[in-house]
Amino acid sequence: MVMNTQHNMEERLWNFIDGTAPGNEKTVIEKLIASDDDWRAKYQELLQVNEVLRSSELEAPSLRFTKNVMEEIAKLQIAPATKTYINKKIIWGISFFFIAMLTGFLVYGFGQMDLGGGEESTISKNFSKFDISKFFSNTWVNVFMMINVVLGLVLLDHYLGNKRKAFRKESN
Amino acid sequence: MSTGLNDNEIISKVLRGDHAAYAVLVNRYQNFVFTLVLRMVKNREDAEEIAQDVFIKAYKYLADFRGASKFTTWLYTIVNNTSITFLRKKKLDIHSLDNERVFEMAENQDSGMRANLVEQKSKQAMVNNAIAMLGPDDAEIITLFYKAEQSLEEIAAILGLEANTAKVRLHRARTRLKDKMETYFADEVRDLH
Numbered sequence: 612m613v614m615n616t617q618h619n620m621e622e623r624l625w626n627f628i629d630g631t632a633p634g635n636e637k638t639v640i641e642k643l644i645a646s647d648d649d650w651r652a653k654y655q656e657l658l659q660v661n662e663v664l665r666s667s668e669l670e671a672p673s674l675r676f677t678k679n680v681m682e683e684i685a686k687l688q689i690a691p692a693t694k695t696y697i698n699k700k701i702i703w704g705i706s707f708f709f710i711a712m713l714t715g716f717l718v719y720g721f722g723q724m725d726l727g728g729g730e731e732s733t734i735s736k737n738f739s740k741f742d743i744s745k746f747f748s749n750t751w752v753n754v755f756m757m758i759n760v761v762l763g764l765v766l767l768d769h770y771l772g773n774k775r776k777a778f779r780k781e782s783n
Numbered sequence: 784m785s786t787g788l789n790d791n792e793i794i795s796k797v798l799r800g801d802h803a804a805y806a807v808l809v810n811r812y813q814n815f816v817f818t819l820v821l822r823m824v825k826n827r828e829d830a831e832e833i834a835q836d837v838f839i840k841a842y843k844y845l846a847d848f849r850g851a852s853k854f855t856t857w858l859y860t861i862v863n864n865t866s867i868t869f870l871r872k873k874k875l876d877i878h879s880l881d882n883e884r885v886f887e888m889a890e891n892q893d894s895g896m897r898a899n900l901v902e903q904k905s906k907q908a909m910v911n912n913a914i915a916m917l918g919p920d921d922a923e924i925i926t927l928f929y930k931a932e933q934s935l936e937e938i939a940a941i942l943g944l945e946a947n948t949a950k951v952r953l954h955r956a957r958t959r960l961k962d963k964m965e966t967y968f969a970d971e972v973r974d975l976h
Contacts, residue, residue, distance in 0.1 A: 625954050631935065660961050664929045667910045669814040670821050672831050677809045680838045684805060687839070689798065692846035 620650065624657050698773070704766045708759060715755050790854035797845060805845075809838050812855065815931050816862055822914055822922040823866040824873075833869055837861050856937045859927060863941055870919060909971040913963045921956035928953055 626632040627640045643650040786807055788796070796804040816837055821830035840861050841848075848857050914922050927933045927941065939949040964972050 621958065622954055625957065626950075629935075631950065657961075660957065660964070663906050663910050664925065664957075664960075666906065667914070667930065668907055669930060670818045671814050672817040672834055676813050676817070676831070676835065677806055680809050680835050680842075681803075681806050683835065683839050684802065684842045687843055689845050690843055690847075692849075 620653055621657065624650075624654055627654075628657060628661050698770070701766065701770055708763060708766070711762075712759055719749075719752065719755075791850055794845060794848060794850075794854065797842075805842055808841075808854070812858060813838075815855070816858065818930060819859065819862050819923065819926050820866050822917075822926050823919040824869060825915060825919075829869065833865055834862075837865050840865065852940065853937065855931065856933060856940060859931060859933065859941045863923065866919070866923075906971070909964065909968045913960055913968060916963045916967065917956065917960060920952070921959055924949070924953050924956050925960060 623632065623636070623640060627637060632640060640650075644654050645651075788804075788807070790808065790811075793804050793807050797808075813834065817830060817834045820833045820837070821827060824830050824833060837858070841858055848854065914925060917925070924938060924942070927938045928935075933941065935949050935953070936946050938944075938953070939946040942949060942952075944952070
């Protein structure tokens with residue numbers, strides 16, 4: 612209990628010293644410091660720690676430090692920014708490709724199922740009747756697959772074209 | 784000369800091909816980076832090597848700095864990751880070094896802080912030695928807050944924490960530092976009062 616109170620007091624005082632205590636809390640702590648000996652003593656103690664920490668000096672590396680770094684970076688090239696080699700359009704294109712494919716299969720699959728009433732038309736029975744070869748022999752599925760393949764090839768061509776342009780620009 | 788320019792202006796110059804301008808950034812922040820690393824890894828030679836590595840990495844990936852934060856916040860994130868990777872390689876427990884171990888490390892380290900604890904009575908030496916006795920994560924958060932001019936929000940971003948968690952961690956680190964100062968540097972602490 613005493614430990615908790617002490618801990619709480621320190622935490623509130625650190626917030627006060629750091630300037631992160633909210634407005635009304637600030638006023639409460641100011642009053643406590645002015646009226647309570649324990650609070651005042653603890654405040655002085657923490658304030659001293661704070662000042663000592665603020666006044667601590669930085670360490671310095673060896674005198675050759677900058678020279679060493681500059682010698683090392685002379686052998687390097689700055690890498691291109693991540694955003695330039697991860698083209699968002701390609702990510703969107705791939706996402707669109709897969710979403711279109713999934714949606715197409717789902718729409719077609721549900722279209723083939725008889726979900727109407729009747730004693731024998733339960734979903735489980737429909738699933739047992741599900742014949743995958745039927746889907747791939749259908750003209751519309753073949754057309755859909757062909758569109759996807761063409762779309763994929765167009766995206767690939769676009770991507771390679773951009774790469775080629777960038778390479779030419781760099782070599783010029 | 785680029786010394787009068789701000790960090791973002793220097794970065795633009797470097798990205799436009801003026802690689803020599805990077806030396807200004809190295810000169811400007813080498814002490815901050817070195818102190819931060821030294822307080823984490825507790826060995827001067829290792830700290831120098833890691834600090835160099837930090838600046839080399841920062842240069843290599845400079846194009847990724849988009850100016851959304853301060854350059855130092857971005858730089859200290861590299862310091863944090865590089866130092867933690869080093870400590871993990873060294874198989875040090877970065878979260879809980881026991882007192883005896885850190886005291887031994889602080890005493891044995893071949894750094895400027897190695898100064899004789901009895902002879903060197905200054906406040907500076909006391910606080911540096913007390914920080915050297917903390918675990919790397921406590922030493923890091925204290926250094927970021929007091930010496931690296933980072934706000935709690937920026938510290939949280941560097942360490943990958945919530946701002947409130949960073950605040951609690953800073954509070955705990957200061958409490959542990961105060962305990963170390965009172966336990967191992969009682970005379971110096973008394974002189975402060």
